[in-house]
Amino acid sequence: MQHLCGKFFDRRVQAHKKASENPLLHRIPAAPADFPRRYGPPAVPRSALFIPGPWCIVPGPIQDTPMKIDNYSPYLAFSRETWSELRDAVQLPLSEAELKRLRGINDKVSLAEVRDIYLPLSRLLNLYVKAKQRRNRVLDQFLGKEPHHVPYVISIAGSVAVGKSTTARILQALLERWPQHPKVALVTTDGFLYPNHVLEQRGLMQKKGFPQSYDIRRLVQFVSDIKSGKPRVTAPVYSHLVYDIVPDQEAVVEQADIVIIEGLNVLQSGMDYPHEPHRVFVSDFVDFSIFVDADERLLKTWYVERFLKLRSGAFTDPESYFHHYAQLSEEEAVTIASRIWQEINYKNLKQNILPTKDRAELILTKGRAHEVEQVWLKK
Ligand SMILES: Nc1ncnc2c1ncn2[C@@H]1O[C@H](COP(=O)(O)OP(=O)(O)O)[C@@H](O)[C@H]1O
Ligand SMILES: CC(C)(COP(=O)(O)O)[C@@H](O)C(=O)NCCC(=O)O
Numbered sequence: 001m002q003h004l005c006g007k008f009f010d011r012r013v014q015a016h017k018k019a020s021e022n023p024l025l026h027r028i029p030a031a032p033a034d035f036p037r038r039y040g041p042p043a044v045p046r047s048a049l050f051i052p053g054p055w056c057i058v059p060g061p062i063q064d065t066p067m068k069i070d071n072y073s074p075y076l077a078f079s080r081e082t083w084s085e086l087r088d089a090v091q092l093p094l095s096e097a098e099l100k101r102l103r104g105i106n107d108k109v110s111l112a113e114v115r116d117i118y119l120p121l122s123r124l125l126n127l128y129v130k131a132k133q134r135r136n137r138v139l140d141q142f143l144g145k146e147p148h149h150v151p152y153v154i155s156i157a158g159s160v161a162v163g164k165s166t167t168a169r170i171l172q173a174l175l176e177r178w179p180q181h182p183k184v185a186l187v188t189t190d191g192f193l194y195p196n197h198v199l200e201q202r203g204l205m206q207k208k209g210f211p212q213s214y215d216i217r218r219l220v221q222f223v224s225d226i227k228s229g230k231p232r233v234t235a236p237v238y239s240h241l242v243y244d245i246v247p248d249q250e251a252v253v254e255q256a257d258i259v260i261i262e263g264l265n266v267l268q269s270g271m272d273y274p275h276e277p278h279r280v281f282v283s284d285f286v287d288f289s290i291f292v293d294a295d296e297r298l299l300k301t302w303y304v305e306r307f308l309k310l311r312s313g314a315f316t317d318p319e320s321y322f323h324h325y326a327q328l329s330e331e332e333a334v335t336i337a338s339r340i341w342q343e344i345n346y347k348n349l350k351q352n353i354l355p356t357k358d359r360a361e362l363i364l365t366k367g368r369a370h371e372v373e374q375v376w377l378k379k
Contacts, residue, residue, distance in 0.1 A: 016251040025099055029330075034216050040086070048176055048233065063064070064154075065102070074358075074378055074379060075363070075376040075378055075379070076249075076378075076379055077374065077375070078374065078376075078377070078378045079116070079373075079374060080116065080371070080372060080374065080375075082373075083116070083117065083120060083274060083375045084115075084116035084120065086120035086123070086124075087115060087116060087119045087120045087123075087278070089123060089187070090119050090120060090122075090123045091121070091126065091236065092270075094107035094111075094114070094115070097220075098173065098177065099213065101173055101284070102114055102170065102173055105166065105169045105170060105173065106166050106169075108370070109166060109170065110242075110310070110369075110371075112282055112294070113371060113372070114174075114239060116372075117364070117372040117375070118167075118170045118174055118269050119174065120170060121362075121375075122171060122174035122175050122177075122178075123173070124235065124377075125154065125171070125175060125258075125288065126175070126178050126180065126181070128152075128256070128288060129152045129178075129180065129181050129258060129287075130180055130349045131190055132152050132287060133152075133180065136148070136150060137247040143374070145267075148229055149229055149254045149255065150227060150228075150229045151158065151185075151226055151229075151253075151257060151258055151259045152257065152258045152259075152288075153226060153228070153258075153259050153260075153261060153286045153287050153288075154171070154258060154259070154260045154263045154285050154286070154287065154288045154289070155229060155260075155262070155263075155266035155267065155282065155283070155286045155288075155289045155290065156168050156171075156259070156260065156261070156262040156263075156266070156289075156290045156291075156292065157263065157265070157266045157267045157289065157290070157291050157292070157293055157350045157353065157356060157357075157360065158292035158293060158353065159262065159264070159292075159294070159296075159303050159345065159353055159354075160209060160264065160299075160300050160303060160345040160349070161293050161299055161302045161304070161345070162292045162293070162299055162302070163292055163366065163370055164262045164263070164264075164292055165188065165262055166370075167262075167290070167292055167364070168186055168188075168260045168262040169186065170183075171260060172184045172186050172260055173236055175258055180257070181257035181258050182251075182257065183184060183254065183255065183256045183257045183258075184257065184258045184259075184260065185253045185254075185256035185259045185260070185262070186260045186262065187222075187251055187253060187259060187262070188238070188262050188263055189214070189219055189261060189262070189263025189264070189265055189282075190238035190240075190253060190263065191236040191237050191238045191245070192215050192216070192218055192235070192236065192263075192286075193208065193209075193213055193214055193215075193245065194213060194214070194215055194221070195244055195245040195247075196244045196245075199213060206343065206344060207348075209264050209265075209343070209344065209345065209348050210348050210351075210352060211265060211268060211272045211273050211275075211276075211352055212275055212276070213272075214265060216265075216276050216278060217276065217278055218236075219282060220278060220280055220282060220285075222235055223261065223282050223285040223286070224280065224285055225281055226253060226256075226259050226285065227285040231254065231255060232252065232253070232254045232255075233252075233253045233254075234250040234251065234252050234253070235250060235253070236249075236250060236251075236253045237249040237250060237251055240302075240314070241314055241317060241319060241320050241321070242319060242320070243321030243322065244321070248305070252349075255349060259284070261282070264348065264352070264353050265282070265352070265353075266282050266289065267282075267283060267285070267289055267291065267356035267359045267360060268281070268282070268352065268356055269281045269283065269359075270357075272352055272356075279326070285360065288361050288362070289359065289360045289361045289362070290361070290362045290363075290364065291356070291357045291359075291360035291362065291363045291364070291368065292363075292364050293363055293365045293366065294345065294365065294366040294367070295367075296349065298366070298368065298379060299346075299349070299356070300338070300341050300342075300346070302370075303337060303341045303345060304334055304337040304338060304341065305339035307333060307335055307336075307340075308330065308337070310322070311325055311328065311333050312326075322352050360378075361377070361378045362375065362376065362377050362378065363375070363376040363379055
């Protein structure tokens with residue numbers, strides 16, 4: 001498999017050797033349309049390979065922290081087409097009832113997207129979960145103990161409005177179809193935000209979603225409890241309607257086979273929390289991590305679109321924190337949403353979320369209309 005792309009890569013390296021006489025960086029011709037291909041070394045996005053010296057800096061899927069590699073990348077790169085071919089290995093077609101449930105998650109999600117992208121992904125996860133379950137049985141056998149039950153934990157990270165919660169709900173619906181793991185729980189890390197009164201006291205209301213706005217110790221304890229096999233674990237609940245933690249409400253995770261944890265911060269480490277040093281991180285208890293990625297212009301559009309939808313929906317509820325926004329003209333609403341995006345969510349994306357991307361086991365790169373265009377899977 002290696003040779004196809006390897007040959008192309010060699011030609012590009014020759015081109016770069018010539019170009020490297022110039023000390024400036026050089027843009028090379030675009031790769032063929034079918035690149036990157038499955039198993040293709042290295043993970044090079046089209047039209048983006050620079051060679052300043054005898055080795056290549058290949059941005060791979062990472063925009064901000066180029067990976068320094070020669071012929072290798074930690075990721076296998078798939079175009080949408082090559083990834084979707086893997087759906088043929090999935091034995092379970094979607095039933096009418098399942099299709100109905102998926103449509104109920106979000107009427108904007110196309111079923112072609114579910115079939116081409118999420119079905120193969122759920123198959124891969126099914127294989128990984130089974131492998132982990134086998135490994136746990138081996139451990140029980142070695143220890144001469146009764147079988148113990150520990151959920152498989154999947155984390156989903158990415159920007160605000162990239163579609164983390166939609167992705168999580170699609171995967172939950174698809175993963176529950178397998179007999180080996182019928183119980184899939186879903187938890188969002190916004191429940192671990194400090195309540196508004198604490199954020200106000202600390203002057204953090206404009207930093208919601210930044211590392212310092214979370215009770216990170218409580219979040220790490222929560223994931224650790226899940227991974228310790230505690231039969232019942234609870235999490236606080238955040239309401240996007242009242243824009244605050246809901247007192248007296250909790251999310252319960254009980255005897256789940258898989259727990260999906262979705263949030264901006266699930267790939268962050270101690271580096272992101274110098275104000276709150278802790279030795280273990282969420283990722284220490286995660287079996288498989290996913291980063292959902294998209295161009296920042298698309299992210300802003302999706303954020304503003306969601307805001308406009310909320311304005312004519314949830315914001316009309318007098319309980320809503322943003323109720324006063326329901327009266328805004330469309331133009332005013334776009335201005336306000338763009339400002340919130342720019343001053344809070346975009347800053348958070350650049351400072352705290354994007355730098356965690358290359359820690360993920362799998363990166364889904366979305367294009368327009370939320371269609372996944374590339375899949376990057378760690379070897
Ligand atoms: N696969 C998808 N297809 C179409 N629209 C989507 C998809 N995923 C998310 N969206 C839309 O994008 C917006 C953000 O999605 P959401 O899941 O709420 O993001 P996040 O949880 O990352 O903030 C919502 O308006 C949602 O309807
Ligand atoms: C609560 C959140 C941090 C969670 O992020 P999400 O679940 O939307 O990805 C975010 O939705 C948020 O409220 N950010 C602060 C700025 C804003 O009002 O959008």
